[in-house]
Structure formats: C-alpha cells, structure tokens
Amino acid sequence: MNRKPIAQVEPVEMKHEGFKGMFARYLWTAIDGCPHYAMRIMEFEPGGHTSYHSHLEEHEFYFLEGEAAYVDGEGNQITVSPGDGIYCPPDEPHQIKNVGSTRMKMICTIPILPGGDGKTPAPRSGA
Amino acid sequence: MNRKPIAQVEPVEMKHEGFKGMFARYLWTAIDGCPHYAMRIMEFEPGGHTSYHSHLEEHEFYFLEGEAAYVDGEGNQITVSPGDGIYCPPDEPHQIKNVGSTRMKMICTIPILPGGDGKTPAPRSGA
Numbered sequence: 101m102n103r104k105p106i107a108q109v110e111p112v113e114m115k116h117e118g119f120k121g122m123f124a125r126y127l128w129t130a131i132d133g134c135p136h137y138a139m140r141i142m143e144f145e146p147g148g149h150t151s152y153h154s155h156l157e158e159h160e161f162y163f164l165e166g167e168a169a170y171v172d173g174e175g176n177q178i179t180v181s182p183g184d185g186i187y188c189p190p191d192e193p194h195q196i197k198n199v200g201s202t203r204m205k206m207i208c209t210i211p212i213l214p215g216g217d218g219k220t221p222a223p224r225s226g227a
Numbered sequence: 228m229n230r231k232p233i234a235q236v237e238p239v240e241m242k243h244e245g246f247k248g249m250f251a252r253y254l255w256t257a258i259d260g261c262p263h264y265a266m267r268i269m270e271f272e273p274g275g276h277t278s279y280h281s282h283l284e285e286h287e288f289y290f291l292e293g294e295a296a297y298v299d300g301e302g303n304q305i306t307v308s309p310g311d312g313i314y315c316p317p318d319e320p321h322q323i324k325n326v327g328s329t330r331m332k333m334i335c336t337i338p339i340l341p342g343g344d345g346k347t348p349a350p351r352s353g354a
Contacts, residue, residue, distance in 0.1 A: 101299040101321070102314040103307070106289075127312045128287040134314065136338040137264045139287045160255045160266045162233075162334060164291075172228040180230070185254045187229040187261065194228070207289060209336060211263040 102132060106141055118151025121198070124208075129218030137211045138218025144168075144198035144205075152195040155221035157210045159188040161196075166204030171195035229259060233268055245278025248325070251335075256345030264338045265345025271295075271325035271332075279322040282348035286315040289334040294327030 104127060111123035122144050129138040144166070152171060168180040173192040179199070180186065188194045198204035216222035231254060238250035249271050256265040271293070279298060295307040300319040306326070307313065315321045325331035343349035 101297070101316070101319065103297075103305065104312045105308070106310045106312060109312075127289065128314050132314055133316065134287065135285065135317070137287070137336070139289065139312070139336060141289075158262065160261065160264070160336075162254065162266065162268075170228070170230075178230065181232070183233045185231045185233060185236075185266070187255050187259055189228070189260065190262070192228065207334060209264070209266060209287075 109141070111143060114150070116151065118153070119149070121145035121148025122150060124219070126219055130212050131217070134212065134218060137209055140208045140210070140218075142196075142206050142208045143203055144196070145203060146198055146201050148204070149197040150195050152193055154191050154193040156190055156213060156224060157216065157221050158190045159186075159194070160209045161186040161188070162207040164205040164207065166198060166202050167200030168204050168206065169197045169199045171197075236268070238270060241277070243278065245280070246276070248272035248275025249277060251346070253346055257339050258344070261339065261345060264336055267335045267337070267345075269323075269333050269335045270330055271323070272330060273325055273328050275331070276324040277322050279320055281318050281320040283317055283351060284337045284340060284343065284348050285317045286313075286321070287336045288313040288315070288323075291332040291334065293325060293329050293331030295331050295333065296324045296326045298322035298324075 109125040114122045125141040213222040236252040241249045252268040340349040
C-alpha cells in the first residue's frame with residue numbers, strides 16, 4: 101500500500117504546444133508500480149486550457165472544483181460542473197478549459213499503453 | 228464523448244458479505260464501452276465499511292469527503308483524509324471504513340480484467 105496526500109505531489113506545468121496555465125499532479129503512474137492505468141489531478145488557472153488534441157488512450161474524467169468547458173470530437177463546447185464525469189473514447193479529439201474565475205480541478209485517468217508511462221501518451225504505431 | 232452528472236448515477240448498495248452501509252455509483256465501466264478500467268464513486272454512511280478482502284485487481288483511490296480509515300495488507304489501520312490518494316497493489320488485502328460522523332466519499336478505480344466488468348472483480352484463475 102502506498103499513501104500520498106495530494107498536496108505533497110508536486111504540480112508540473114504542462115508545456116506542450118497549445119497548453120496554457122495547466123498543472124498536473126501525477127498521483128499514481130507507472131513509477132508507482134501501477135500496471136494498467138494512471139490517475140492524475142489536473143489543475144487549471146483561470147483562462148488555462150489544454151490544446152485540442154487526441155491520442156490512442158481513452159480518458160475517464162471526474163470534475164472536482166471550478167467551472168470547466170469541454171470541447172468534444174465534433175468541436176462542440178459544453179460546460180462542465182463539479183460532480184460531472186466525462187468519458188472520452190480512444191483517439192477522440194478533446195479540449196478542456198477553465199472558463200471560471202477560480203482554479204479548476206479534475207481527476208484525469210488514462211491507461212498505460214505500451215510505450216506510455218501514465219504521464220505522456222504512448223507513441224502512435226510506427227513511432 | 229459521454230457526460231454524466233454523478234447525482235444522476237444511481238447508488239447501488241453493496242450487499243457482499245462483510246460490507247455495510249456502502250453504496251457504489253458506477254460512473255464509467257465496461258457498460259459504457261470503457262476498454263481498460265473503471266471509475267466508481269463509493270459512498271459510506273457513518274459506520275459503513277467494506278470487508279477485509281483481496282482480489283486480482285489493484286485499486287487507485289482518491290478520497291473526496293469525510294473521515295476514512297484504511298486497513299492495509301498487514302492489518303494496520305491508518306486514518307485517511309480528503310485529498311489523500313491510496314494505491315493498493317494487486318491481490319493485497321484491504322478494508323475501508325467511514326470512521327467519521329458524516330458521509331464519506333471516495334473515488335475507487337479498478338482495472339477491467341478478463342471476466343470482470345468494472346463492477347465486480349474478475350474470478351480467480353480456475354473459476
């Protein structure tokens with residue numbers, strides 16, 4: 101058994117192209133010995149967002165705090181509140197934004213596919 | 228993409244032997260098309276608890292509300308607070324209790340192994 105208070109998990113700024121004001125706390129990943137999937141807490145400053153992107157991995161999200169918007173695979177934007185869950189299937193484009201005036205937090209889980217580590221998605225085939 | 232407000236996910240009382248006052252909201256499971264793992268919100272009434280049990284699947288937990296206790300693989304009990312994460316490796320015994328006076332809530336994730344569905348653990352080999 102391993103226990104971590106989330107406040108002791110260092111937030112890492114996401115510096116990929118198209119990401120802004122977003123920080124990841126990597127709670128449970130391959131480094132912790134997790135064999136199948138990873139759990140991260142993502143925090144967005146007001147105005148913070150991911151890029152509109154896709155990867156081989158699905159996501160299971162659960163929103164904890166703040167006012168979010170989610171752009172789906174067809175480019176439609178919906179608002180998301182604390183207590184909402186969202187499932188994003190493998191390879192479906194998505195973007196997440198903080199559209200409120202306070203910090204927005206969500207749980208973001210992702211499978212650990214071959215070549216992935218729970219922090220960065222796995223390379224696409226041929227990579 | 229699929230979105231579910233957690234309040235619209237019906238709580239199901241866990242009636243397995245040794246469980247008491249515990250309800251599962253099955254947010255994302257095999258029924259939703261999730262290929263690798265499941266996310267559930269577990270709610271415990273004051274005095275509610277799981278049994279002390281184990282299964283082939285690991286757990287990644289994140290505690291949301293209330294005052295919990297966790298009994299680890301050696302039988303030691305620790306207190307757990309909102310914002311704590313716990314990782315329970317495959318096949319390690321564990322028990323979770325609500326030791327506070329208010330409802331306790333946690334996120335409980337589990338891989339979907341062959342024969343499992345994200346709600347009930349997979350049968351052990353030979354079953």
